[in-house]
Amino acid sequence: MSTKEEQTLFDASEITVSMGPQHPSTHGVLQVKLKLDGERVIDAECVIGYLHRGVEKLGEAQTYGQFVPTLDRMDYIAAVSNCLGYCEAVEKLLNVTAPPRAQYIRVIMTELNRITSHLLWLGTHAIDLGAVTVFLYCFREREEILKIFENYCGARLTTHMFRIGGTQYEIYDGFQDQVRVFLKDFPKKVDEYETLLTENRIWIGRTRGVGVISAKDAIDMGLTGPSLRGSGVEWDIRKAKPYAAYSDFEFDIPVGEQSDTYDRYMVRLEEMRQSARIVSQAVEKIPDGPLMAKMSKIIKPPIGDIYHSIESPKGELGYYIVSDGSTQAYRTRVRPPSFVNLQSLKRMVAGHMVADVVAIIGTLDIVLGEIDR
Amino acid sequence: MDFAIDYILIPFIKIFIVFNVVAGVVALLTLAERKVAAWIQVRLGPMRVGPYGILQPLADGLKLMLKEDIVPAGADKWIFTLAPVISLVPAFIVFAVIPFGPADGFTILGHKISYFITDLNIGVLYVLSISSVGIIGIILGGWASNSKYPLLGALRSAAQMVSYEVALGFSIIGVLILAGSLSLVKIVEAQKAAGFWYVFLQPVGFILFFACGIAETNRAPFDLPEAESELVAGFHTEYSGFRFSLYFLAEYASMIVVSCMAVTLFWGGWLRPFPSVHNVVLDFLDAIPLAPLFWFAAKVVVFIYAYLWFRWTWPRYRYDQLMKVGWQWLLPLAMANVIVTAVLVLLLKG
Amino acid sequence: MADEQKDSQQPEKPAEQPKPAAPAGEGKAAVPKPPPPPPGAKPAAPAAPPKPKGPQQEPWSSPLVDAIKEKFGGEFIKSYSFLGQNQIEVKKDRIAEIMTFLRDNDIVPFNYLVDETAVHWPKTEEFEIVYILYSHAKNERVRVKARIKEWEPIESVSGVWTTADWLEREVFDMFGVQYLNHPNLKRILLPEDWVGYPLRKDYNIRLQDVEWVRKHLGIDSGQKYYVGEARHEDAGYVTPSD
Numbered sequence: 001m002s003t004k005e006e007q008t009l010f011d012a013s014e015i016t017v018s019m020g021p022q023h024p025s026t027h028g029v030l031q032v033k034l035k036l037d038g039e040r041v042i043d044a045e046c047v048i049g050y051l052h053r054g055v056e057k058l059g060e061a062q063t064y065g066q067f068v069p070t071l072d073r074m075d076y077i078a079a080v081s082n083c084l085g086y087c088e089a090v091e092k093l094l095n096v097t098a099p100p101r102a103q104y105i106r107v108i109m110t111e112l113n114r115i116t117s118h119l120l121w122l123g124t125h126a127i128d129l130g131a132v133t134v135f136l137y138c139f140r141e142r143e144e145i146l147k148i149f150e151n152y153c154g155a156r157l158t159t160h161m162f163r164i165g166g167t168q169y170e171i172y173d174g175f176q177d178q179v180r181v182f183l184k185d186f187p188k189k190v191d192e193y194e195t196l197l198t199e200n201r202i203w204i205g206r207t208r209g210v211g212v213i214s215a216k217d218a219i220d221m222g223l224t225g226p227s228l229r230g231s232g233v234e235w236d237i238r239k240a241k242p243y244a245a246y247s248d249f250e251f252d253i254p255v256g257e258q259s260d261t262y263d264r265y266m267v268r269l270e271e272m273r274q275s276a277r278i279v280s281q282a283v284e285k286i287p288d289g290p291l292m293a294k295m296s297k298i299i300k301p302p303i304g305d306i307y308h309s310i311e312s313p314k315g316e317l318g319y320y321i322v323s324d325g326s327t328q329a330y331r332t333r334v335r336p337p338s339f340v341n342l343q344s345l346k347r348m349v350a351g352h353m354v355a356d357v358v359a360i361i362g363t364l365d366i367v368l369g370e371i372d373r
Numbered sequence: 374m375d376f377a378i379d380y381i382l383i384p385f386i387k388i389f390i391v392f393n394v395v396a397g398v399v400a401l402l403t404l405a406e407r408k409v410a411a412w413i414q415v416r417l418g419p420m421r422v423g424p425y426g427i428l429q430p431l432a433d434g435l436k437l438m439l440k441e442d443i444v445p446a447g448a449d450k451w452i453f454t455l456a457p458v459i460s461l462v463p464a465f466i467v468f469a470v471i472p473f474g475p476a477d478g479f480t481i482l483g484h485k486i487s488y489f490i491t492d493l494n495i496g497v498l499y500v501l502s503i504s505s506v507g508i509i510g511i512i513l514g515g516w517a518s519n520s521k522y523p524l525l526g527a528l529r530s531a532a533q534m535v536s537y538e539v540a541l542g543f544s545i546i547g548v549l550i551l552a553g554s555l556s557l558v559k560i561v562e563a564q565k566a567a568g569f570w571y572v573f574l575q576p577v578g579f580i581l582f583f584a585c586g587i588a589e590t591n592r593a594p595f596d597l598p599e600a601e602s603e604l605v606a607g608f609h610t611e612y613s614g615f616r617f618s619l620y621f622l623a624e625y626a627s628m629i630v631v632s633c634m635a636v637t638l639f640w641g642g643w644l645r646p647f648p649s650v651h652n653v654v655l656d657f658l659d660a661i662p663l664a665p666l667f668w669f670a671a672k673v674v675v676f677i678y679a680y681l682w683f684r685w686t687w688p689r690y691r692y693d694q695l696m697k698v699g700w701q702w703l704l705p706l707a708m709a710n711v712i713v714t715a716v717l718v719l720l721l722k723g
Numbered sequence: 724m725a726d727e728q729k730d731s732q733q734p735e736k737p738a739e740q741p742k743p744a745a746p747a748g749e750g751k752a753a754v755p756k757p758p759p760p761p762p763g764a765k766p767a768a769p770a771a772p773p774k775p776k777g778p779q780q781e782p783w784s785s786p787l788v789d790a791i792k793e794k795f796g797g798e799f800i801k802s803y804s805f806l807g808q809n810q811i812e813v814k815k816d817r818i819a820e821i822m823t824f825l826r827d828n829d830i831v832p833f834n835y836l837v838d839e840t841a842v843h844w845p846k847t848e849e850f851e852i853v854y855i856l857y858s859h860a861k862n863e864r865v866r867v868k869a870r871i872k873e874w875e876p877i878e879s880v881s882g883v884w885t886t887a888d889w890l891e892r893e894v895f896d897m898f899g900v901q902y903l904n905h906p907n908l909k910r911i912l913l914p915e916d917w918v919g920y921p922l923r924k925d926y927n928i929r930l931q932d933v934e935w936v937r938k939h940l941g942i943d944s945g946q947k948y949y950v951g952e953a954r955h956e957d958a959g960y961v962t963p964s965d
Contacts, residue, residue, distance in 0.1 A: 039692075048911065093806070200688065202594050205691070222837070233859070307855055309837070333853075355597065373912075
């Protein structure tokens, strides 16, 4: 470093660039401060909190039943999973099990939601890297599922489908047929996305070797969900600690090998197929019975605390509820998968080019609503 | 008098026609891009303005012209205004040498009218050098914006275009060896004499030429410098309204230029398939008035469609991969193509 | 102590639930009553209303707990299981060492920190820092709790699992818990210059709103700002650790 160091435009030392909160590719209001050395990223710092709405504080002010719709707004893409996790956590605390019919409906809706979440992920990931058409194709399929959701509960995105103790809405006439029609075409559509991307040199060039994180690092950083499975760790809460009616169904857990963006892409594609498989099994044998467990209208769990987690499309979504015996929770903690996953961005991005940062943010599949709550 | 008519009036009329046709095609191209994109993406595209959205370019043009004229603070106003013009004009000037048909076109009132404006005997050189001037427009645009990111984006675009120009030039040499002339008209006539469109004799050259052409015009998959989702938003960040539309039109005009060149150099220009075969059907096709124009236009349309098709299908290359492809793959391949062509020509002719 | 008393009243239950899971659809909130205790076995009950009879804390012992007791006898408080979820309570000293041990031991290596959060108990002026750990190898989860006074700092475990980095920043942001040896302890969700720690029980949102309206708009907003927030000051309120 000479003493006469001028700060010119083309200074070779580090510059800090901010991928500011408003950016087409950061899937929400996320600010990533990048320290660059020319084109290479040395360090990345995420600034979050732009979407903080105080959901956990609301959990202390609202009753258990009132709090469920608030949770839809957290991970607004996979709203059904949020609902499922919380309802199951409170049910655990109340020592109540939802009836089998409700469990099956829950599984079907959650898996359909997993498909929509992954479709949205694929669309936005592809469009960030330039493959615009995949985005439109994914949304075409997503539209079909959103129509099913709308027919079922009246809402497409923030669905509030389940209640503590079961589900409120009965499945409508024609539900099973509509789901079957969707499932008939869906595997072919996934193959269609594959023809556009999987063997494409440019796609492989943009995703192979990008954002590598070893299994050990991943577990150390708390990465969960498809990102963890892309690193070779075969762990899925639906198999490890089955909840709802998942133990009744046969499905595989796709696992990647090279821990890079391409493998995470393949893992999520395969997960879509497996979700379709679960739904096709479930929709055939929905048991009869009541929809809600017999419990008192006023939900007053016993004193104590509980932790329950489910496999949301983004990772391990956990709820830690401390109850003081009253109708409002004493503390509701949401363990958001995207929040913990986003920490790994720092490690994944080091040494890559600026253009790869976009790919890596896409592959982590984050939702700012969940990160900031 | 004859001189005035042959050398001033007729060229003027031709220039007028060509200019308007090209401008019209460029305008239609904006609509075509949106329509083709829409059909690939399972939707309809512009449908409201005019039947099936045909008048959309009019609406777009009007909108862009009526927008507020924003010049960034501290920007050099003259250069800021001039830069898009510098990009646009060369793209149009190139059409002076592109042959839409043979020299012996048709005769009106005793004056022979050819299907091109002029036949420069260094036509290829003219095209390459004039289209290079367009790069200056991009650099000036980025620089005149007085902002870090447009400048970096402009430099990136310029670096990309310059790199691919080299490979572009090399890919054409094979054709020049075969045709023995730099004049575009003579190249097409050489294809007629050879009986084959040069794409069958120079397939590698064609692929290289078209790939480099796509990179030249900053189109997908080589459009990272101007992509929206990247960090550096590109040289035209600060441009809006009419000036932005000039850059836009310049890009489409260069697309048409590259397509026309590809057609002329490799796909037989105005020639019909099997150009040297004569039989009743094919001669009848030749006799249709303005037949060469039809063949030329049809082939150019195919290439323009290919341009649009690629943009909406493939993801985009990262910048370093882009440069790597240009320098490490296309250029050596183009050089190898030249050597192989030269050797084969020598062997087969000697 | 209360644990042992409760245990003597109820028969030993199988591992999962304190009561065998009622047939689907018939469980009630706040649970079927256990058989009435024999008179006199109950200690002098507090004058408060009788404790809600529900799932109770079961003592939990395992090789892991024994190993912890052996190594960290001074810090270990108790281990129990509630609704089938195992929990360990420890003192806050040497928490980083305890966590390192939990991560590296051979019995059940907890290689994954699921969550780290805090609960505010204003009556005792304590924060309860809760760590939820999971072991991939043994598919087991455990909850470790440590109590600190509101003004005390606690060691950071971000050296043990990097996950704790942001999780502890959030606890700091929301509760104001000071972590020692944390690489980057600053606010994460709220702006840097925010004053106050929102998830504390004495951070009364409605009161703030009422004050803001009074200050900036000059009127009385008329909101009731004690609803829900002040109930913990009510007499007779019980916490699980009573």
